[in-house]
Each structure stands twice: as structure tokens, then as C-alpha cells.
Amino acid sequence: MGWKSKKRAKALVMHKTKIRKDDTVEVITGDSKGVRGRVLQVDRKRGKLMVEGANLVKKHVRPNPQKQIKGGVAERHSMIDFSNVRLVTD
Numbered sequence: 001m002g003w004k005s006k007k008r009a010k011a012l013v014m015h016k017t018k019i020r021k022d023d024t025v026e027v028i029t030g031d032s033k034g035v036r037g038r039v040l041q042v043d044r045k046r047g048k049l050m051v052e053g054a055n056l057v058k059k060h061v062r063p064n065p066q067k068q069i070k071g072g073v074a075e076r077h078s079m080i081d082f083s084n085v086r087l088v089t090d
Contacts, residue, residue, distance in 0.1 A: 015047040017082050025085040027054050032080075036088060040077065048079035055080050 019025060019039060026036045032054035041050040055078045063071030 012045050013047075015044050015082060017042075017044065019049060019082065019085070019087055024088045025049075025051055026088050027051060027080065027084060028086050029084045030055070030080070032056075041079075043079065046079070047082050049082060049085065050077050050079055051085065052077070 019042065021039050021042055023039045024036060025039055027033055032051075035051070035054040037052040037054050039049055040052055043049065056075045057078045058073050059076055061069060061071055061074045063069060
């Protein structure tokens, strides 16, 4: 048998945060710095969240007539790390 590298699985840690879904947060670092938005989704296992209007990425979509999907370039939200946002209290 030859030498094989073994991938080690990362231990899943539930990150503690006071940020919840539908809270208002402000992005403090990155390309979307200064954007305020509502939290759409929280992933405590990976330590990330999705903010409305921030960290938009472009995805090329293939047309699919069966699902009534037109082809082209679609913008969608991407996850941001907890450490890059700050909770805004109004």
C-alpha cells in the first residue's frame, strides 16, 4: 500500500452569538463595508450569516424550460463571517 494523506474532519462547534434572524446589522469589513441590512439566515455551525443587500455574488445560470428558468447572470446573496458584522440597535 502506498502513502495516502488523510483528511481530518473539522470539529463542528456551535458558535455563540447574539445576532438572530431579522436583526439589523452593519458590515464593518470587506467589499460591502458600511452596508446595513436585515439578517436573512444564520449558520452557527460555520459561524456565518447572510445579510440582505450585502456580499452579492454573480452566478451564471443555464436556461431550463422545464422549471421556467431563463438563462443569464443572476445575483444572489453569499454568507459573511460573524466577525465582519456589528449588531445595530435602533
